Amino acid sequence: MPDDERNRHDFKNQLGIILGFSEILVAEAEAGDPRREDFEEIHRAAQTALDLLGRLYPDHGDHLLDER
Amino acid sequence: MAKTAGGPVDQKQPISILAVDDEPGVLALVRRCLAGDGHVALVEAVSGQAALAQMATGTKFGLLIADLRMPEMEGDEVARRARAIDPDIKVLYLTSHADRLFDAKKNLWADEAYLDKPFTRQGLREAVALLLFGHTTL
Numbered sequence: 001m002p003d004d005e006r007n008r009h010d011f012k013n014q015l016g017i018i019l020g021f022s023e024i025l026v027a028e029a030e031a032g033d034p035r036r037e038d039f040e041e042i043h044r045a046a047q048t049a050l051d052l053l054g055r056l057y058p059d060h061g062d063h064l065l066d067e068r
Numbered sequence: 069m070a071k072t073a074g075g076p077v078d079q080k081q082p083i084s085i086l087a088v089d090d091e092p093g094v095l096a097l098v099r100r101c102l103a104g105d106g107h108v109a110l111v112e113a114v115s116g117q118a119a120l121a122q123m124a125t126g127t128k129f130g131l132l133i134a135d136l137r138m139p140e141m142e143g144d145e146v147a148r149r150a151r152a153i154d155p156d157i158k159v160l161y162l163t164s165h166a167d168r169l170f171d172a173k174k175n176l177w178a179d180e181a182y183l184d185k186p187f188t189r190q191g192l193r194e195a196v197a198l199l200l201f202g203h204t205t206l
Contacts, residue, residue, distance in 0.1 A: 009137060009164060010091070012164055012185070012186070013091050013093070013094060013164075013185070014091075014093065015186065016094070016097075016185050016186030016187070017091070017093035017094060017096070017097055019186045020097040020100075020101070020186060020187065020188065020189065021097060021100065023188055023189065024100060024101070024189050027189070050186065059164075059165070
């Protein structure tokens with residue numbers, strides 16, 4: 001896998017971890033928990049970053065063809 | 069959304085799951101997503117070699133959750149070697165490229181499924197349940 005693609009993959013992995021944990025925190029926040037909006041902001045920002053990543057560095061999948 | 073093939077097993081039996089990903093944070097998320105199920109025991113590995121070493125201990129795993137893209141040994145190779153040890157093990161691949169999965173992996177065998185990353189807790193739990201038990205409730 002080329003370095004650029006590896007970096008993109010690793011960056012996406014990190015965003016996925018933030019998204020996954022923040023989604024769980026949002027779901028588990030009790031009604032009225034003041035932290036819920038904070039968790040939602042983290043989740044929203046990670047989703048926006050993921051969308052940005054896709055726009056800035058589109059995944060063409062060339063490495064998949066190179067690997068096999 | 070998970071895509072799957074294969075048949076169910078008995079949900080009442082305790083199930084050991086082996087998860088392998090070179091990113092410890094992903095393993096932590098898998099652990100968090102599957103937490104709370106007393107009948108599921110999760111074993112984690114950060115490389116294919118470490119996963120296969122776990123299998124070599126003789127532990128019977130019902131399911132292998134494997135990152136498809138890992139630096140030293142890719143997930144489908146881990147699965148191939150895992151099946152050489154235990155032909156009955158089911159496999160859930162985690163992939164960032166589900167829309168082009170078959171560019172990298174030509175065949176999806178029976179008892180294999182894949183889940184696109186980033187995944188949600190519900191998505192992972194449904195995929196695990198679907199693969200192991202044939203329905204979407206873990």
